[in-house]
Amino acid sequence: xxxxxxxxxxKEKQLLLMTHIVLGYPTFEDSxxxxxxxxxxxxxxxxxxxPFSEPIADGSVILHANQKSLAGGATVKKCIDFAEKVARxxxxxxxxxxxxxxxxKYGVDRFLSAMTEVGIQGSIVPDLPPEEGQDYLEAMxxxxxxxxxxxxxxxxDERMKYLASFGxxxxxxxxxxxxTGAKTSFSEQLDRxxxxxxxATDLPLALGFGVKDKADIEFLKGKADIAVIxxxxxxxxxxEGAEAVxxxxxxxxxxxxxS
Amino acid sequence: xIDRGYYGRFGGAYLPEILVATFDELVDTFENAKSDPAFxxxxxxxxxxxxxxxxxxxxxxxxxxxxxxxxxxxxxxDLNHTGAHKANNVMGQGLLVKRMGKSRVIAETGAGQHxxxxxxxxxxxxxxxxxYMGEVDxxxxxxxxxxxxxxxxxxxxxxxxxxxxxxxINEAFRDWVTNMDTTHYVLGxxxxxxxxxxxxxxxxxxxxxxxRRQILEREARLPTRIYACVGGGSNAxxxxxxxxxxxxxxxxxxxxxxxxxxxxxAARLSSEDASIGxxxxxxxxxxxxxxxxxxxxxSVAAGLDYVGVSPILANLKETGRVRFEAATDxxxxxxxxxxxxxxGLIPALESAHAFAQAFKExxxxxxxxxxxxxxxxxxDKDIFTVADxxxxxxxxxxxxxxxxxxxx
Numbered sequence: 001x002x003x004x005x006x007x008x009x010x011k012e013k014q015l016l017l018m019t020h021i022v023l024g025y026p027t028f029e030d031s032x033x034x035x036x037x038x039x040x041x042x043x044x045x046x047x048x049x050x051p052f053s054e055p056i057a058d059g060s061v062i063l064h065a066n067q068k069s070l071a072g073g074a075t076v077k078k079c080i081d082f083a084e085k086v087a088r089x090x091x092x093x094x095x096x097x098x099x100x101x102x103x104x105k106y107g108v109d110r111f112l113s114a115m116t117e118v119g120i121q122g123s124i125v126p127d128l129p130p131e132e133g134q135d136y137l138e139a140m141x142x143x144x145x146x147x148x149x150x151x152x153x154x155x156x157d158e159r160m161k162y163l164a165s166f167g168x169x170x171x172x173x174x175x176x177x178x179x180t181g182a183k184t185s186f187s188e189q190l191d192r193x194x195x196x197x198x199x200a201t202d203l204p205l206a207l208g209f210g211v212k213d214k215a216d217i218e219f220l221k222g223k224a225d226i227a228v229i230x231x232x233x234x235x236x237x238x239x240e241g242a243e244a245v246x247x248x249x250x251x252x253x254x255x256x257x258x259s
Numbered sequence: 260x261i262d263r264g265y266y267g268r269f270g271g272a273y274l275p276e277i278l279v280a281t282f283d284e285l286v287d288t289f290e291n292a293k294s295d296p297a298f299x300x301x302x303x304x305x306x307x308x309x310x311x312x313x314x315x316x317x318x319x320x321x322x323x324x325x326x327x328x329x330x331x332x333x334x335x336x337d338l339n340h341t342g343a344h345k346a347n348n349v350m351g352q353g354l355l356v357k358r359m360g361k362s363r364v365i366a367e368t369g370a371g372q373h374x375x376x377x378x379x380x381x382x383x384x385x386x387x388x389x390x391y392m393g394e395v396d397x398x399x400x401x402x403x404x405x406x407x408x409x410x411x412x413x414x415x416x417x418x419x420x421x422x423x424x425x426x427x428i429n430e431a432f433r434d435w436v437t438n439m440d441t442t443h444y445v446l447g448x449x450x451x452x453x454x455x456x457x458x459x460x461x462x463x464x465x466x467x468x469x470x471r472r473q474i475l476e477r478e479a480r481l482p483t484r485i486y487a488c489v490g491g492g493s494n495a496x497x498x499x500x501x502x503x504x505x506x507x508x509x510x511x512x513x514x515x516x517x518x519x520x521x522x523x524x525a526a527r528l529s530s531e532d533a534s535i536g537x538x539x540x541x542x543x544x545x546x547x548x549x550x551x552x553x554x555x556x557x558s559v560a561a562g563l564d565y566v567g568v569s570p571i572l573a574n575l576k577e578t579g580r581v582r583f584e585a586a587t588d589x590x591x592x593x594x595x596x597x598x599x600x601x602x603g604l605i606p607a608l609e610s611a612h613a614f615a616q617a618f619k620e621x622x623x624x625x626x627x628x629x630x631x632x633x634x635x636x637x638x639d640k641d642i643f644t645v646a647d648x649x650x651x652x653x654x655x656x657x658x659x660x661x662x663x664x665x666x667x
Contacts, residue, residue, distance in 0.1 A: 053420065053552040054538045056432045057275045063419055076550045100273055101537045105551030127273045127540070131263060152277040154439075159279070177277060178437035 002045075002093050002121045002146045002169040006204050006225070009044055015221045016044040017252065018206055020097065020230035022065040023048050024074030028082055030242045034233070037246030039090045042253050044226070047124060048086075050079045050098035057099075057126040059181030061231045061238070076106055080114050087119035095148065097124040103136065112139045122146030122169060130166040137166060148172050151200070153193050160200030170204040170226060173197050175211070181231035184210025186219040194223045217252050227252075264453025267577055268535070269543050269570030272452040278432075281439040286454045288359050293461065302351055303465070309383065310340040310350065312465065316473040316631075321601040329483060329624035331617070332631045333604065334470045334498060343607065343636030344466060344494045345376040349445060351462030353380040356443045363387040363442040367431045369396055369424035369490070370561035370609065371403025372636055373447035378412035380445075388412040391430040393423040396561050399644060421555050424565050428539055448491025449569040452540030456571050460496045466633065467501020474631065482629040484508045484620070488612040489528070489583070490562045492569030494635035499581060508582065511572060512616040514558030515585035525556035527568040528576045528583040543570045559588040559648055560608035562636075586615035592648045594618055595638060607636035608644060 009016055019038050023031055038046065051066040051074050058066065087094050096115060103111045103125065115123065122145050128136060130149065140147045146169035151160050153176060164171060173194065175184045184190070197205050207220055208228030220227050229252070236244050264270045274282055292298040306312040315338065319331035336344040349366075356364060364386045368374030374390040381388035390407050394416040397404055407414050420426035428451075435444045449456045449463070474482060485502060487495035489511040499509045516524035519532075525546070527533040533544040536551055546554045546566045558564040575581040586594070591608060594615035598604050606614055613632050621630055638645055646654040 054425065054429055056429050056539065057277075057436070059433065060419070067420065070552060099538075101547075101551040104537050105534075105547070105549065126275050127537070129272075129274055129276065129279065132271055132273055150276040152275075152279075154277055154280040156280065163276070174277060177439070179433045182437070 001144070003203070005093055006045075006170060010204065010225055013044075015217065015224065016226040017042070017249070018045045018047060018226050018228045019043050019233060019249065020047040020049060020228065022051055022062060022069055022234065023079045023082055024051060024069035024072055025065040025234070026068065026237065026242070027072060028074075028078065030237075031082065032086065034237070034242050034245050035086050035090065037242075038249055039092055041246050041249035043092065043249060045093045045095065047095045047097040048079070048083055048120075050076060050096060050102050052099040052102055055099060057179055059179035059231065061181045061234050065234050076102055080118055083120050084118035093121045094119070095122045095124060095146075096120050100125050100128040100132075108135045109139045112143050112145060115145060116143040122148055124148040124150070124172060126150060130163065150174055151197050153177065157196060157200060160197065164201035164203060167201070167203060170206050171197065171201055172206050172208060172228070173224070175207055175209040178209070180209055182210060186216050191223060214252055264457055266456070266571045267574035269541075269573040270453060270456060271537075271542050273537050273540050273542070274452055275436065277436045278439065281435070282452060282454075284359065288355050289454050289458050292355060292358060298354070302354060302462070305350055305354070306347065306465065310346050311338045313469040313473070314338045316470060316477065317604070318477075319602050322598070325597075325601055326618065326621040328621040328626065329628040329630040330626070331621070332474060332482065332629060334466060334631060334633045336466060336494060336633060336635045337606065337610070337637035341372070341376045341379050342640050343372045343376065344463060344497060345373045345447060345636070346379075347465055347497065348447065348459045348462045348493060349373070349376040349380045352443070352445045352458070353384050353386075356386065357384060359443060361441055361443045363389070363438065364445050365389045365391065365431050365434050365442055366445040366447060367391050367424065367427035368403075368447065369393070369427070369564060370641070371396065371400040371407070372562060372607075374407050374412070374414070375403050375410070377445050378407040378410035381412060382410050389434065390414045391417050391427040391434070393417045393421070393427050395422045396424070396427070400561060400641070402640065402643060423556075424561070425539070425553060425567070432539075448493040449496045449571055450491045450539070450541060450543070450567055456541070456569055459493050460500060460571060463493050463497030464500045466494065466497035467499060470498055470631065471501040474629065478629060480629070481505050481507050482631040483624060484510055484617075485631045485633070486510045486512060486613040486617045487633040488512050488563060488609050488635060489568065489572060490514075490525070490560075490565050490609060491567075492572045494633055496569060496571060498631075498633040503580070509580065510616060511581050511583045512612040513583060513585045514560060514563040514612060515587040516557040516559070518587055519585060523557040524585065525558045525564050525566075526585040527566070528573065529585040539567060541567070541570055543567050543573045559591060559644075560612065561644070562607070562609040563612065584616050586612045588648070590615040590619075595645070596649070604634065605638040606634045607638045607641060608648065610635045611638070
């Protein structure tokens with residue numbers, strides 16, 4: 001379902017836009033307003049991160065957002081309830097992103113069942129390789145949800161194919177080594193990596209980690225199918241408040257020359 | 260991914276994809292080293308010439324007389340270079356770093372012991388070295404920070420999360436996912452993703468191998484019980500592993516902090532407060548809430564102040580092979596005091612947990628029985644923490660005068 005939506009969208013647009021937010025950061029009210037502004041600005045799909053106390057794959061910006069959201073009283077239950085509200089209010093696909101302990105403690109089957117009920121279409125769990133994810137993968141299949149797996153530049157070709165065999169709807173390609181939020185150089189090297197990803201799978205490719213402006217988006221056209229904007233919007237919220245998000249997302253969408 | 264490293268239901272390798280290739284390389288290097296007979300010899304050679312192995316087994320005659328119960332023997336890991344069993348693991352991993360051809364090491368540290376040991380190893384082998392240490396621990400362990408920096412390491416205070424050991428581990432992982440081509444992460448204990456629990460236990464097994472030989476040589480029989488403190492669990496795994504096949508009771512002692520009922524503790528296996536979870540790359544018992552968010556822990560001993568525990572020990576708890584108990588901060592300080600006065604030995608606050616539990620139980624044993632305690636580290640280098648634990652007024656006066664002298 002998610003994949004057919006993405007493929008239909010890709011017939012109209014060369015590059016789709018996926019954004020990421022940390023639920024409950026700065027508050028759940030703000031989260032709702034940010035999502036509203038993003039959808040209005042033409043975002044194609046969104047990752048909703050359920051905060052975790054030990055987010056080892058995230059850099060300091062998203063880490064702080066996780067901590068502040070938890071300090072503000074975010075719980076898994078509140079995140080699921082909130083997801084139900086936005087999935088009902090907005091007509092784009094939403095995914096959950098979180099670390100495995102959140103699913104594990106909730107009960108993997110119970111968590112995925114709740115996802116299905118509230119209308120979340122898939123999930124990204126960066127610390128759950130398929131080797132550890134048998135329960136998760138079986139339940140994803142049962143509920144017809146999309147498990148999104150991650151390629152990295154250190155992933156050998158053969159392993160890319162292995163990961164792709166478990167993934168559905170699209171593959172999340174991490175642009176570089178390191179955690180979220182650091183600088184990525186959009187270079188020939190990235191080109192070659194994306195070509196390697198493309199060879200390993202027929203699924204659409206999302207490219208994330210370090211995508212921050214219009215130039216990066218332009219670079220990715222024709223190479224990836226989805227550009228992922230994560231840390232940059234949180235940085236903007238920290239600096240200019242939730243209201244600045246809509247304008248920023250729109251600016252990424254503008255045609256070259258039509259400032 | 261090659262091997263998953265499960266112990267019953269615990270362990271595994273819950274890795275972000277970016278690290279999978281690095282772990283495959285590490286597993287490969289470790290497996291090759293293990294199957295190379297020259298490697299263990301190289302390891303024991305360096306431990307006997309650069310550190311103090313074999314470490315002695317001391318008969319604690321006065322403590323034995325004091326309690327009128329079992330005979331006390333103490334395995335002296337405090338006599339290792341840098342003052343704790345941490346050196347065993349660090350030198351072993353250093354040899355693997357050389358085999359992998361990497362030039363930089365990073366490590367987390369709580370009390371600072373593992374950080375100092377890693378900085379020492381890096382100086383000896385010529386590696387660059389960065390140590391991550393929670394800001395709270397930097398504040399309470401300044402002397403160790405001083406030594407790490409003098410040894411040439413960069414010490415980065417971690418200001419995230421609870422600013423203690425678990426947060427230092429997270430930051431070390433964040434460094435590693437960026438710099439894995441040149442860098443090895445010298446994890447300090449039998450926790451984390453496979454192969455760390457197995458690998459660290461392998462290097463620490465030198466403690467149990469020696470201890471078993473020593474007690475048989477001296478007493479011609481096995482101990483009834485062995486006590487070791489448990490933070491991550493590496494010194495406990497080290498000594499216990501020498502006796503797994505023997506009729507010896509193994510007792511792991513966790514930090515009860517201000518008491519198990521206070522909630523201010525770090526007891527994962529000896530309290531009802533922990534539950535199974537997955538964090539920092541492995542599955543074990545964690546002190547966490549119902550949502551899976553990690554809780555703050557407490558212990559007078561920074562080295563035991565950790566939310567998780569070795570997956571190998573979690574499994575040994577379930578199989579019943581190891582019994583787990585906890586000692587409070589108060590009991591620990593009293594045990595340390597008694598050990599100093601009776602034996603002239605200064606156990607680290609961490610190690611004093613093992614002494615405290617042995618003291619509680621020794622009077623119930625007969626005089627023919629033997630109790631073996633692992634003194635995992637020495638306490639004299641933690642003088643600031645120990646002086647605080649004793650609330651020593653003369654020491655406080657000295658510090659005030661010292662501070663004034665800096666103002667002058």
